[in-house]
Amino acid sequence: MEGLKQKITALKKEKNAVILAHYYQEPEIQEVADFVGDSLGLSQEAEKTDADIILFAGVHFMAETAKLLNPLKKVILPDLNAGCSLADSCLPGAFKTFTAAHPDHIVITYVNCSAEIKAMSDLVCTSSNAEKIVNSVPEYVPIIFAPDKNLGNYINSKTGRKMVLWDGSCVVHEAFSMDKLIALYKQHPDAAIIAHPESEAHILKTAGYIGSTAGMINYVKQSTKQKFIVATEAGILFKMQQEVPDKILIPAPSVEDNTCACSECAYMKLNTLQKVYDCLVKESPEITVSEEVAKKALIPIKRMLELSK
Numbered sequence: 477m478e479g480l481k482q483k484i485t486a487l488k489k490e491k492n493a494v495i496l497a498h499y500y501q502e503p504e505i506q507e508v509a510d511f512v513g514d515s516l517g518l519s520q521e522a523e524k525t526d527a528d529i530i531l532f533a534g535v536h537f538m539a540e541t542a543k544l545l546n547p548l549k550k551v552i553l554p555d556l557n558a559g560c561s562l563a564d565s566c567l568p569g570a571f572k573t574f575t576a577a578h579p580d581h582i583v584i585t586y587v588n589c590s591a592e593i594k595a596m597s598d599l600v601c602t603s604s605n606a607e608k609i610v611n612s613v614p615e616y617v618p619i620i621f622a623p624d625k626n627l628g629n630y631i632n633s634k635t636g637r638k639m640v641l642w643d644g645s646c647v648v649h650e651a652f653s654m655d656k657l658i659a660l661y662k663q664h665p666d667a668a669i670i671a672h673p674e675s676e677a678h679i680l681k682t683a684g685y686i687g688s689t690a691g692m693i694n695y696v697k698q699s700t701k702q703k704f705i706v707a708t709e710a711g712i713l714f715k716m717q718q719e720v721p722d723k724i725l726i727p728a729p730s731v732e733d734n735t736c737a738c739s740e741c742a743y744m745k746l747n748t749l750q751k752v753y754d755c756l757v758k759e760s761p762e763i764t765v766s767e768e769v770a771k772k773a774l775i776p777i778k779r780m781l782e783l784s785k
């Protein structure tokens with residue numbers, strides 16, 4: 477493993493490549509990354525990089541967003557099958573019909589969707605800026621929000637809007653078990669529950685803090701609490717624990733999980749250190765987006781980045 481890490485570091489230098497990794501990636505991938513962050517942080521980093529090659533250690537929509545921001549750069553993803561249940565739930569044909577049924581609505585899409593869907597959107601948001609992006613739209617203007625109904629419901633509750641929601645969800649965040657969470661909390665009544673807004677409303681109701689992966693890490697850092705039950709993908713625990721070595725972090729239990737008592741995103745975990753190395757050597761698989769789609773999809777992404785400054 478150490479040898480492979482050294483080879484990756486040498487190759488990055490030789491090829492002027494940068495590795496951008498999401499918090500849900502395996503620890504050894506995070507260790508060779510130049511930047512580890514949430515979806516917004518990763519897009520901001522992609523926007524300002526001067527590397528020739530971006531290796532994106534995350535899922536397809538994240539790498540695609542980096543490509544949209546860097547049309548002239550080579551963007552590579554270790555495993556092209558690293559998708560996302562939210563992105564998969566929202567296909568262009570059906571989404572076109574959906575938006576056509578609400579012609580007077582502004583379309584805001586969560587970044588967890590394909591470039592084709594972004595190309596049909598007025599604004600894009602991530603979990604860390606969704607409320608701000610929604611609030612940037614005048615109150616009298618109706619909104620369609622897609623593809624995450626859980627994030628959409630949460631933002632509706634925070635803003636008092638009545639956004640029309642697409643019926644999509646994250647397989648990982650929908651798998652948290654309320655019964656197991658209650659049982660766990662009974663064992664640790666001194667813990668604070670923190671949750672990602674892709675979780676269902678009943679889970680969010682139990683949380684003392686709700687935010688993006690980066691937001692959750694920051695919260696744990698500044699909180700006076702010593703113990704946290706963490707309702708998001710378990711990969712976050714690696715970086716979180718590095719930031720708060722003396723605090724106790726307990727992954728929230730999911731319904732299916734009898735083995736490791738935590739939730740993992742099978743798509744994120746398709747990337748391995750070996751695939752990162754192979755991908756850097758071959759400079760493939762490469763992310764491509766048609767010029768026509770890219771031109772349209774970049775507009776709402778740029779709007780989001782501007783509103784997030």
Ligand code: 13P
Pocket residue numbers: 513514515516588602603604646672674687688689690
């Ligand atoms: P963040 O933007 O909070 O990192 O979330 C991305 C994601 O896919 C969560 O499942």
Ligand code: SF4
Pocket residue numbers: 535559560561562563588646647648649674709741742743744
């Ligand atoms: Fe998509 Fe859920 Fe995996 Fe995030 S955790 S990439 S939303 S499937």
